[in-house]
Every structure is written in C-alpha cells, then in structure tokens.
Amino acid sequence: MGNFLLVTIQVDLYDRLALNLEADLVQMVNKTGAKGVLIDISAVSIVDSFMGRIIGNIASMSKILDAETVVVGMQPAVAITLIELGLPLKGVQTALNVERGMDLLKTMIDESPIEDEQEYPEDDPFAQ
Amino acid sequence: MILSLSKDNIEVVREQDVVLLRNRVKEVAVKIKMGLLNQTKLITAASELVRNMLRYGNGGTCLIEVVSRGRDNGVRLTFSDQGPGIADIGQAMRDGFSTGKSLGLGLPGSKRLVNEFDIKSKVGEGTTVMILKWANG
Numbered sequence: 001m002g003n004f005l006l007v008t009i010q011v012d013l014y015d016r017l018a019l020n021l022e023a024d025l026v027q028m029v030n031k032t033g034a035k036g037v038l039i040d041i042s043a044v045s046i047v048d049s050f051m052g053r054i055i056g057n058i059a060s061m062s063k064i065l066d067a068e069t070v071v072v073g074m075q076p077a078v079a080i081t082l083i084e085l086g087l088p089l090k091g092v093q094t095a096l097n098v099e100r101g102m103d104l105l106k107t108m109i110d111e112s113p114i115e116d117e118q119e120y121p122e123d124d125p126f127a128q
Numbered sequence: 129m130i131l132s133l134s135k136d137n138i139e140v141v142r143e144q145d146v147v148l149l150r151n152r153v154k155e156v157a158v159k160i161k162m163g164l165l166n167q168t169k170l171i172t173a174a175s176e177l178v179r180n181m182l183r184y185g186n187g188g189t190c191l192i193e194v195v196s197r198g199r200d201n202g203v204r205l206t207f208s209d210q211g212p213g214i215a216d217i218g219q220a221m222r223d224g225f226s227t228g229k230s231l232g233l234g235l236p237g238s239k240r241l242v243n244e245f246d247i248k249s250k251v252g253e254g255t256t257v258m259i260l261k262w263a264n265g
Contacts, residue, residue: 045171
C-alpha cells in the first residue's frame with residue numbers, strides 16, 4: 001500500500017483487543033514510517049464510547065508520529081448512534097469507503113506542507 | 129402494563145463476556161423484529177452499561193427480557209452489581225462526569241439511546257440500571 005497502513009477491523013472488539021490494536025498500530029507507524037493510516041470499520045456493528053476513544057487516540061498518536069488517519073466505511077446506524085451517544089469523533093477524518101479514504105489521505109499528505117507555509121504570515125503578530 | 133414474556137440471565141465477570149452479552153441481546157432484538165438502527169442503539173447502550181458494571185462494580189449480572197405492552201414488543205435489560213454504589217446519581221448522569229479516566233458518556237449517553245431508563249444505587253450495596261427499547265421506539 002505504498003506509504004499507507006491499511007487496517008481492517010473484522011470482529012467486534014472487546015476492550016483489551018482494542019487497546020492491543022492501538023499499541024500495535026502506533027508501533028507499526030513508527031516501524032514502517034507510514035505517512036497515512038486507513039482504518040476500515042465497515043464490518044464493525046457497534047462503536048461505543050470506549051471504541052470511539054480508541055479510534056480518536058489512534059488518530060492523535062499517529063499525528064504526533066507524522067501520519068494522518070482516515071476512518072472509512074462506518075455503517076449509517078453506527079454514525080447515528082455515535083452522535084446520540086454524544087461522541088462526534090472530532091479530530092478524526094472519515095471517508096465513505098476505502099477508495100475515497102485513499103484519495104483523502106493522498107491529498108492530506110500532499111497538501112500539509114503548503115498549508116503550513118500559508119498559515120505562517122497570518123499568525124505573525126508583527127506582520128503589519 | 130408491561131408484561132415480561134421471556135427471561136434470560138447472563139453473568140458478566142470478564143471482558144470477553146461483553147461480546148457474549150452483545151450477541152445475546154442482538155439475538156433477542158432480531159427475534160422481536162427490531163430494526164437495525166434500534167438494535168444498534170440498544171446494543172451500544174448495553175455495551176456502555178456492562179462496561180460500567182465491570183469497571184466500577186466488579187462485574188454483575190444482566191437480565192435480558194422480552195416485554196410487551198399492548199401491541200408493542202421490546203427488550204428490557206437489567207444490570208445489577210454488588211459494587212460500591214454511586215453516591216450522587218445526579219452527578220453521574222451528567223455528561224462528561226467520570227470518577228475513572230473515561231469520557232463520562234456512559235450513563236447519560238445510554239439514557240439518550242433507549243426509551244426507558246432507570247437507575248437505583250445504594251452506597252456499599254450496589255447499583256441496578258434498567259433500560260428498555262421498544263422494537264418501533
């Protein structure tokens with residue numbers, strides 16, 4: 001998959017498995033130097049607050065290791081349930097399917113250095 | 129008047145039992161022809177509550193019932209533990225409150241996902257949480 005790690009979750013995870021996934025994945029990002037992580041949750045029928053937190057953690061941890069995370073394939077019922085539960089998964093990028101997720105990752109990785117350059121002058125208080 | 133049509137008790141003492149419980153709830157929900165969205169909401173709420181029971185109450189039992197009221201069928205789950213109990217239920221029901229390191233969404237979040245929600249707790253004796261989801265609710 002080039003610079004991307006593709007993770008497909010195929011079973012309903014209990015807590016320890018989810019924590020293992022988190023640790024393994026962050027280690028893999030470090031080991032492979034991947035620039036992007038794609039997590040396919042299309043086979044996951046339940047995302048509760050714990051699982052949601054793990055997904056958020058993976059995204060923030062990967063970000064510190066300079067990799068972007070995109071979650072793809074969320075079932076509609078899961079999306080509705082997450083919002084009613086009160087867990088909007090802020091800070092986690094999502095896409096409808098693997099293909100679109102790959103495209104999103106590519107643009108995120110290509111564009112990030114350019115965005116940084118544009119932001120600098122605006123943030124500078126002495127610019128005027 | 130709510131009638132109980134079937135009863136099934138599941139003990140929850142290990143993390144792996146959570147998956148077993150979810151599957152059992154799913155079976156019952158499918159049997160009364162609950163739609164996929166309501167199933168997902170019910171199982172997610174159950175997942176939150178069973179985690180609370182494991183983390184704070186050292187495990188406990190879950191009673192799964194098929195209930196009926198007139199023409200409506202539903203699933204009622206009753207989680208009971210003999211843990212330390214909750215001192216301030218009002219506080220525990222608030223979004224973002226947690227004595228552990230979690231997000232504090234479990235109790236208020238699961239209440240939003242079901243049709244009926246009831247919590248009783250006595251410090252030193254334990255906690256009982258009942259949730260009910262109607263098939264078309």
